[in-house]
Amino acid sequence: MSLFLLLLAQASGEIVVTGKRLEEAHQQCVRGGCTPLRDAQASIALAEARFRTGKYLDAKSVLAGAISRNKGKAESDPKPVAAIYEAYATVALHEGNQDDYRRAVASQVHVLKDNLPPDDPAVLAATTALGDMWVKTGTAMRAEAAYRASEDAALKSGNDRAAMLAGMKRVWLLTATDRPKDARAKLDELDRRTLAQQPGYATALRVLRLRIAAKDAEGENLDRLIRSLGQGQDEAPVLLKAPPYELDxxxxxxxxxxxxxxxxxxxxxxxxxxxxxxxxxxxxxxxxxxxxxxxxxxxxxxxxxxxxxxxxxxxxxxxxxxxxxxxxxxxxxxxxxxxxxxxxxxxxxxxxxxxxxxxxxxxxxxxxxxxxxxxxxxxxxxxxxxxxxxxxx
Incomplete structure (x- = not known):
């Protein structure tokens, strides 16, 4: 789950609203009257409201102000500070400023890794953030290198969950770059790990295998693959196959x-x-x-x-x-x-x-x-x- 979404969910009803009260909550933080957590909640909520209405530059401005106020508090409040960087990165990516996006992702990762234990869930979630960033900016080779480095470091430190996450990202990238043989080989390796027997990871690995198969399947074969992965009533369906967008x-x-x-x-x-x-x-x-x-x-x-x-x-x-x-x-x-x-x-x-x-x-x-x-x-x-x-x- 996204770190900044978790912070939004934790916010009180006086913060997670749009309109006047949201502006007032944010202005209180601008005046220095908020803790880093409350500032992150109010600033992200306001930026999210502006983002949804297409005001990307306004959203970036709100988050840039929050970063300026809180970047010196990363040691005492790493998660709120990292959440602001993550939200800023998301807006910067959509706004088209890849330099701002790269810097924000790097800052998010450094804040978490420098100030939290390596097995903290937030650090685990950030394990592959650098690789994801290189994917988003169209640099597949750097992305694969980042995922591999994350996986190797996690295996060396005995962090099986982080290693599995990075490994699955490598499978996805190999599939996306038309290397199905390498993707299947990597997936077979992941299947042999002890963690692969746990229900959540077993399902995730199964989805990856189905997505590899669905890439080349059509007609009845594709229908059969899709039916083979049932979803719970409260779970979102999983995308298995999609054509590229036509060129504008x-x-x-x-x-x-x-x-x-x-x-x-x-x-x-x-x-x-x-x-x-x-x-x-x-x-x-x-x-x-x-x-x-x-x-x-x-x-x-x-x-x-x-x-x-x-x-x-x-x-x-x-x-x-x-x-x-x-x-x-x-x-x-x-x-x-x-x-x-x-x-x-x-x-x-x-x-x-x-x-x-x-x-x-x-x-x-x-x-x-x-x-x-x-x-x-x-x-x-x-x-x-x-x-x-x-x-x-």
Whole structure:
């Protein structure tokens, strides 16, 4: 469970509200009248409210202020301080500032590892955070190296749970990078560990194996795999298969830039005059993209198919929502028994999708600008709400 969600769940009713009382609670912390825990709760709650309405920069500002007030208190209050960094990292990733995202994740990990015992649940959860960060920023080799280092360190220290988590992340990454043979070999190794016999880990490993198999399955074979993983009535279905998103205009341009750079690099290797370091289509000082986001809701039927995907709310001028709706229509989730009171509807899910972007300094400019690069950052709003509600019971 996310550390910052746990803090939100622990907050009193005077904090976890939107509107005037939430602003007042946050202002009290700005004036220095809060403990680090209360500051984290109030600041994250306010930032989360602003994030949901698409005010990403406002959310970052709230969290940056909380970091400034509390970064010197990491030794006495590591979990609240780490939670603020984690929330800031999430917003920075969606806003497109990868440098801020990387720094926040690194700070979160250091705060926890430097100030808590190695077997603390928060440290376990942060074990793979650096690898996750490299995955999000599109650096698979660094991600695999980070996961491997985390797993090796955990095994050396006898921390079986952290080692299993890092190992499962390696399986997922090997599958995502089209190395199914290596993924299965690693999964077989994990299955032989004593911890794999515990119900929770056994289920997680089974899901991984099914996802590897589902990657190449179609038709009746895919249906059989999906039915084989039943879900409890209160559990969210597990995504087993999803096609890639179609390329929007930004993604097409990014792909063309990549092909051109690859060609120039190959030409330079064979002695051509082409300069491999020259961007074939440089960003201009006039290039500037706004933050674009959408909240999409859809049903996951008991048989694992999706239905009735729709845009619930969004920023203005989004040209890509049809691509998202088509992708969701082709997803397949694990099957589950229909509940007595849901009329076979299944599980309703809401996802926040933000068009992926990054900051660059264009040619002949000194000012960093946000530009779209294609693809989407995704946040499961349904899962976050469910986790916070369960933690508060």
């Amino acid at each position: 205009a930004a993604a097409q341009l990014q792909e063309a830039r990549g092909r051109a750079r690859s060609y120039l690099g190959s030409s330079a290797a064979f002695g051509s005059r082409a300069d491999a370091d020259v961007d074939p289509d440089p960003y201009r000082s006039s290039d500037l993209d706004a933050i674009q986001w959408a909240d999409v809701g859809f049903w996951i039927r008991p048989d694992g198919t999706t239905a009735d995907a729709e845009v619930l709310r969004q920023s203005s001028g989004n040209p890509w929502t049809d691509l998202v709706l088509r992708q969701i229509a082709q997803r397949r989730y694990s099957a589950r028994a229909a509940g007595s009171g849901d009329d076979g509807q299944g599980y309703y899910k809401v996802e926040r999708l933000t068009r992926r972007s990054k900051y660059v300094v264009p040619t002949n400019s000194l000012i960093s600008r946000r530009v779209a690069v294609g693809g989407f950052e995704t946040l499961d709003l349904t899962e976050e709400a469910d986790q916070a509600e369960r933690a508060s019971r």
